[in-house]
Amino acid sequence: MVQWSPFVMSFKKKYPWIQLAGHAGNFKAGANGRILKKHCECEQQCLDRLMRDVLKPYVPAYHGDVEKDGERYNQMEDLLADFDLPCVMDCKMGVRTYLEEELTKARKKPSLRADMYQKMIEVDPDAPTAQEHEQKAVTKPRYMQWRETISSTATLGFRIEGIKKEDGTVNRDFKKTKTREQVTDAFQDFVKGNTNILHSYLNRLKEIRDILEISPFFKTHEVIGSSLLFVHDKREQAKVWMIDFGKTTPLPEGQELSHRATWVEGNREDGYLYGLDHLIDIISNMLTPKPPLDQVPLMQYLTGSSRSWAENLHVINPWISQPRGGRLKAPIRVGRTAQEKDLTSLQDIHPIVALHDHQEPPASEVLPAVEEQLEQDVLQHQDVQTPVSLTEEDKVDELDEDQTSLLQNVEIPDLGEALVSEVLPAPEEQLEQDVLQPKDVYNPVNSNEDKEVAEPDNIVYLLICHIFWRYEFGQKLGQGGYGCVHAGTRCMDGLKVAVKIVDKTPDRPYIIVPGHPKRLPIEIGLTLMANVGSSIPQIIKLLEWQDDPYHYIMVLERPMPSMSMFNFMKLRRRLDEKMARHVMSQVIHAGTEMFCPPEFSVDSRYHAKPATVWSLGILLFVMVCGYYPEDEDLNRIKNNDWSIPELSQGEIFCKEQRWTI
Numbered sequence: 049m050v051q052w053s054p055f056v057m058s059f060k061k062k063y064p065w066i067q068l069a070g071h072a073g074n075f076k077a078g079a080n081g082r083i084l085k086k087h088c089e090c091e092q093q094c095l096d097r098l099m100r101d102v103l104k105p106y107v108p109a110y111h112g113d114v115e116k117d118g119e120r121y122n123q124m125e126d127l128l129a130d131f132d133l134p135c136v137m138d139c140k141m142g143v144r145t146y147l148e149e150e151l152t153k154a155r156k157k158p159s160l161r162a163d164m165y166q167k168m169i170e171v172d173p174d175a176p177t178a179q180e181h182e183q184k185a186v187t188k189p190r191y192m193q194w195r196e197t198i199s200s201t202a203t204l205g206f207r208i209e210g211i212k213k214e215d216g217t218v219n220r221d222f223k224k225t226k227t228r229e230q231v232t233d234a235f236q237d238f239v240k241g242n243t244n245i246l247h248s249y250l251n252r253l254k255e256i257r258d259i260l261e262i263s264p265f266f267k268t269h270e271v272i273g274s275s276l277l278f279v280h281d282k283r284e285q286a287k288v289w290m291i292d293f294g295k296t297t298p299l300p301e302g303q304e305l306s307h308r309a310t311w312v313e314g315n316r317e318d319g320y321l322y323g324l325d326h327l328i329d330i331i332s333n334m335l336t337p338k339p340p341l342d343q344v345p346l347m348q349y350l351t352g353s354s355r356s357w358a359e360n361l362h363v364i365n366p367w368i369s370q371p372r373g374g375r376l377k378a379p380i381r382v383g384r385t386a387q388e389k390d391l392t393s394l395q396d397i398h399p400i401v402a403l404h405d406h407q408e409p410p411a412s413e414v415l416p417a418v419e420e421q422l423e424q425d426v427l428q429h430q431d432v433q434t435p436v437s438l439t440e441e442d443k444v445d446e447l448d449e450d451q452t453s454l455l456q457n458v459e460i461p462d463l464g465e466a467l468v469s470e471v472l473p474a475p476e477e478q479l480e481q482d483v484l485q486p487k488d489v490y491n492p493v494n495s496n497e498d499k500e501v502a503e504p505d506n507i508v509y510l511l512i513c514h515i516f517w518r519y520e521f522g523q524k525l526g527q528g529g530y531g532c533v534h535a536g537t538r539c540m541d542g543l544k545v546a547v548k549i550v551d552k553t554p555d556r557p558y559i560i561v562p563g564h565p566k567r568l569p570i571e572i573g574l575t576l577m578a579n580v581g582s583s584i585p586q587i588i589k590l591l592e593w594q595d596d597p598y599h600y601i602m603v604l605e606r607p608m609p610s611m612s613m614f615n616f617m618k619l620r621r622r623l624d625e626k627m628a629r630h631v632m633s634q635v636i637h638a639g640t641e642m643f644c645p646p647e648f649s650v651d652s653r654y655h656a657k658p659a660t661v662w663s664l665g666i667l668l669f670v671m672v673c674g675y676y677p678e679d680e681d682l683n684r685i686k687n688n689d690w691s692i693p694e695l696s697q698g699e700i701f702c703k704e705q706r707w708t709i
Contacts, residue, residue: 076116081129084121087113092122094269094293101265105676106256107290127289128279137238137278138209139327143202143311143319145273146192147295151313160185167191171198171223200226205323209275211238214282232330239280243335247553248286249278250331251530256288257324258527260307262615267304270316271296276327335553336598515594515601519547531599535606545591546606549599569600622674632668 074086085091095110109125128134162185168175175194180186186194199207199222208222208231225234239245253276260266273295280286299305299316307321522535531550538545550571558567561576568576575590592603623631669677672695677685684690 087120131281158187164191204326252288548602628671
């Protein structure tokens with residue numbers, strides 16, 4: 049498998065070929081902003097299929113094969129053509145970089161290899177055994193398996209192959225880069241601390257993960273030796289692509305991979321998504337520093353975690369799936385089975401945030417106090433369809449003395465009388481107050497009333513006033529660049545909803561909305577404004593929301609039955625004109641990168657109305673053609689020289705009329 053990245057500016061400048069990894073001499077410069085890669089039948093078949101898969105926007109465009117200088121080459125898009133003095137990183141994905149067949153074949157003929165022994169001692173002189181030192185050679189299976197253990201491949205599911213910086217310097221010395229801290233340092237050096245670039249990389253990686261999880265190609269292929277290519281420049285353009293498919297092989301008919309399961313010889317699992325999850329987690333922590341997944345203390349469980357806890361809501365679902373309301377006069381214990389205790393570790397527990405910034409309701413709404421609302425939920429099952437927000441009237445501050453203990457039980461303390469309503473300070477100020485005013489902290493260690501219950505190091509207290517107590521969570525419906533959406537059911541009346549949890553970033557904009565004393569996240573604010581006035585069926589209703597320190601939560605109506613447009617297109621491939629017309633009549637706008645107008649990519653600015661027309665045009669093209677338009681399609685459309693036979697019933701009708709006339 050060739051694993052490398054050439055650096056060629058296609059138009060005016062050409063930079064020397066710089067290879068980060070793999071075998072030399074496999075590339076040539078092509079014409080029209082393309083590169084030529086020495087032909088590989090396996091890679092050609094993969095690229096052919098990828099051009100018809102949902103992953104198409106995230107891999108180099110493939111333009112067939114070509115003969116040059118007596119050699120056959122695969123002709124591909126030059127991914128660096130639009131960058132000015134690009135910085136490039138090659139990350140090889142997966143928990144192994146060799147095929148199972150390679151390992152089996154090498155075992156059948158375990159010849160000694162002096163060249164592999166030399167590579168081994170260059171990295172670690174103590175790695176060979178005494179016998180291998182004496183022979184000055186190692187077998188290929190021994191070298192192949194050793195190579196994966198010295199880097200982050202086995203531990204994190206990816207490894208850095210090489211980095212090229214803006215000044216042209218190249219660093220390939222990452223063979224022993226193994227820990228999260230070392231990988232983080234390498235990324236920091238790569239982007240020079242530029243958070244805008246990190247945000248772009250993070251969003252792109254989340255998009256790729258989202259698409260991979262629904263890609264027919266990805267589910268049915270063992271992806272070995274493939275890389276993620278990171279590219280950015282001084283203009284803060286930043287992109288990530290999947291490259292190198294020379295070892296990617298199709299699975300037997302009917303077999304699929306999870307790409308996260310542990311590799312056991314014979315199951316063909318490659319760990320691609322396992323590595324991608326860690327990459328996303330590491331970059332997320334660079335933007336919002338928190339403890340890594342395997343080092344989250346119990347107190348961190350109450351205030352935030354190193355990745356979105358909503359990604360594994362099923363872990364805490366046994367504790368919050370039952371409706372809870374009214375004023376609790378005594379602690380309620382929710383136990384866990386012995387099997388759950390064995391399966392669930394602290395690193396799998398994601399937080400319900402304890403310090404959240406509640407918003408006041410709109411002036412037109414009259415809401416009861418939280419405890420009254422909770423009583424109504426239980427006693428009257430009142431259906432609340434208007435957007436509501438929470439006030440800080442039932443607040444429980446928790447502190448667990450043993451912050452590393454495994455969560456065994458969930459206990460709710462007696463909340464007592466309701467607190468007087470107040471405007472909460474910012475989360476940072478609230479944290480300061482919690483430290484400076486320990487009298488306000490409910491401390492189970494010092495509480496006499498808890499002497500008869502279980503040991504305090506096995507107890508955690510959850511806020512009954514948190515929005516999640518009122519919903520039972522189901523499967524994940526989707527995940528985007530900033531968060532995820534789960535199916536939900538409102539406990540008091542069984543209403544089917546969608547719960548959207550969005551990660552907050554330092555640059556996320558806030559807006560002022562009439563009737564709200566505090567600024568709101570722009571998505572919440574605009575949705576509230578869109579819901580004002582007469583009901584529009586095509587706009588999803590916001591039923592409830594909450595703003596927490598690390599996330600904001602939106603509870604939205606969920607029409608039944610329903611599915612995302614993406615999954616609908618996946619099932620139908622192409623829509624006839626009648627169906628496409630029906631969809632287009634309901635679409636307001638599509639906001640993903642693939643639908644953005646060119647000026648957004650170039651200037652990061654756009655005019656709303658023309659951009660909406662562009663987005664709708666791209667959507668219509670995808671619906672009726674079944675693929676995203678390429679530059680060639682757009683140029684032919686511009687020149688009025690584009691058509692697909694029998695695409696349009698109107699076109700067929702016109703041709704028939706001309707023929708009869």
